[in-house]
Amino acid sequence: MSHSENVLIIGAGLAGMTAGLELAHAGKKVHLVERLPLIGGKVIKDEESFPNLECSTCMVAPVQQDVLQNPNIVTMTYSSVEKIEGEAGAFHVTIKKNARYVSMTDCIGCGMCYEPCPVSQKNEWEENLGDVKAIYVPCAGALPNVPVIDAQICLKLTGKEECSACADSCMFGAIKLDDTDEMVEIDVGAIVIATGAGNYDASKLPQLGYGKLPGVYTPFEFERLFASNGPTLGELTLRDSEKNPEKVVILHCVGREEVGYCSSVCCMYSMKFAHFIKKKLPDAKIFNIYSDVCVVDKNYQKFFKKVEGADTKMLFSPTIDGVKVSGNGSGMKVSYRGGDGADESLDADMVILATAVVPDPEVGTLAEMVGLELDRHGFFAVKDDVAGSVETTREGLFVAGTAEGPKDVQTAVIQAEAVVGRVMSYLGKVTG
């Protein structure tokens, strides 16, 4: 098999998109595979990003647009890598493009088709806080702005009923209810893994009440609640009532002891949350319970100091392990150990758990397919910290972003750019 100068990137978060754009700029043909119907990764779930509280959409949308419009990048959304054969420099890759049932070329994204659809379900992308129809885009502003039909619940596609309400409402003939999955085969010289990470499942710590007490939130639930394009249009209302929270507790380091590492972003996003809440609800009382503070960039501590005291009261606890959240009438009680070892407690109507960043739940399948072992935490490992920090143990395979371990956007982007350098040198070496 002859060597290829093309590159496969798996995952279209900021790491994958950045690597893709720069490789494309250098004239490489890039195949960018994303399993979700939209590109952008986790950052587009955040209304604003730390440390400058920049509007995330404004920061990421130009990157998304550039990716979608770049002639050297073939973006395959709603797709998955099925098979990788061959070897470094000459990989043969099979990709499955799941049937979207909506034509990417004909649809203009007007959204006329959602309303008539008779079935709906919880919107997983919105952390199940809102509903979507069977034909949907995950959120307003999704890119590409083309809906997808969930074949699991569509009346027509499940064979439950004859229905074509969406197709009838589309003036562009964009809906193809007879669409099928498609297999695409490509040859690439190098593969970049940029599949991101997940968050620790808070229900594994029953003492924190997640899943039982409606006032307890995961960080991305909170991000979506606060987002102006989210299910409440940014209205901070509690899950079980239409009320605004009055007393909020943000608990740092949830799951840190269990996973065995610090996730390096939780302190910063926890402070960001405190700031968000104060901005929207100036009368709310906000408490951050923490044990260590890890705010590493040259500008992060400044942000921390700005929020500390002004927006939230910082409460030290030597260990987050002992914290308990229990129901207390219509509200909740948060008990924790204070700095002097004494038991303390607080009333709260909203508790946000800053859960550890953990490997993506589906990472095992991917690792097996690309033929890589994961590190002891379940992230992709680099060959050697000091020899080459984005090369994996398999030649021709590179990793960037939170797929390699928890990190902020800056470091994810840096790794992506480092991958570009490595891939360019590597392809130069194998293809001459």
Next chain:
Amino acid sequence: MKAKVGVYVCECGPNISEKVDIDKILETLPGLEEYREIELVVKRFGLLCSGDGKTFLEDEINNNGLTHLVLGACSPRDHDKTFIGVCKKTSLNPFLYKIINIREHCAWIISDKDKATEKAITYIRAGINRVLFQSALLEKKLDINPDVLIIGGGIAGMEAALSLAARDRTVYLVEKDDHLGGKAVLLGGLLPRQGGGPAKIREKIESVLGNDMIKVYLESELEGVIGFLGNFEVIVGSPGDEEKKDLKVGAIIVATGSGLADPAILEGLDYSKTDEVITSMDAERMFSKEGKISLKSGGDPKSVALIHCVGREEKGYCSRICCNYMIKIAGYLKDQSADMKVTEFHRGLCLPDKADQGFQKEAEGRGVEFKRVRELTITGTNVRYEGMDGKSEGLKFDMVILAPALEPSEGTEGMADLLGVPLSESGYYQEIHQTTNPVATSIEGVFVVGAAHSPKGITDSMLFAQASAGKILSQLIPGGKITPEIKVSEILEAYCTGCGNCLDVCVYGAIYYDEGRGISVVNEAVCRGCGNCFGSCPSGALRTKHFTNTQLYEEMREAIR
């Protein structure tokens, strides 16, 4: 010759056609012909962005010999690039075309169809009038030099050099010291996750010195620089040495590393009467040279206090690497003598890598004590501290090791000045975008990596270095050309009084003062067309192409006529 303006209104399916009366637009617009003395071609079309639509437009431009093109359609964010592409296939200069957003600005937000139509007509009329005052602008292509200058031969500079040399780039590596390796080569050891230890750093030095593509200049410094991305001219020399080297490069990487804050900035620190208080770097040096850490008075210490965060509050940032290397130093001490009492005084542990916490637990397992404190004073080798429980206590040690904050290296201000790169509040170089473009600076072609960018360890320093190499390898392709921004600013010589206001506002360093003519001049290859300078000129000498006063004024004038 009369201008011939093609105006095409997109139906966007029902999106525009149902909410705006397109026929009314088509009827109204020709009224402009006589008023403006122009010829108009006005038509509607189903979907202009579709394949059919693009072919339609291309034919219309060619067959009608259009001199200008105005489209009533959607947001330029969606399709400006699409239609610029169409223009480029014809003889019509894309700067003589304009898209008017009558979908988001009219159809989608105004429920009253008459009002939406009226607004759409106003916008399109204004657009037609603006386009008449637009000028054709031509893209320029400039040759580039793919070679790279790197300032600083620490781990970051060396890594960048090796990454670039691997792709056959000529690299000039300028180091002010008499050896390569920076701080990393001075250390007694590396973190466990970094395996291999200092020998690895020495290996890197050997690979740099043995690489034909890398020209190393020791005991040298950057003395002058002019130019822009792809075409810099730099002067390198040794202070005091007459002979200077003139080099031509396409990009510059700043890898000047960091210094250590003077522990004296820490309030409550008095070690004037003892020699047994040393810095972490002293400890590393001692361990590197002698394989152990000894008291100045001779003999091994039996108890050592390790003080984290020295100067963190004063500097306003966390140095990221100190918690980690202090645990490493505790390891040296425990290796030296397993029953040495080693106590780390910290203000919250910051261990941001996935491998670090395990490392800390291991140290704890070996008997290293971690004490979290609120306040701390050091007198001689006595440490008095207030714990998190509010109680104060005092402990006496044989030796105290301080972890001073990292700070921008000496000479950073001068270097920033020379390069035109701004510094951030922390004193470190300011990147162009902290999250999405962290190695680039506002001077295109100048990158900042390693500990010169912000406090960081070896792994991150290398990552930043590799990232800058990635950017350079993808931006400067040998034999390739770059296309500078076309919508740049210009200064009209006749009006410029040389006051220099504009020089201060241009963050890209695109404006220089021409002594001979006594005026300011925009370097078009550097200008990004941001328009910042435009408003700063008191004499109206500044003009940003494609956004001139006349163009904006004429657009407004027609809108309110």
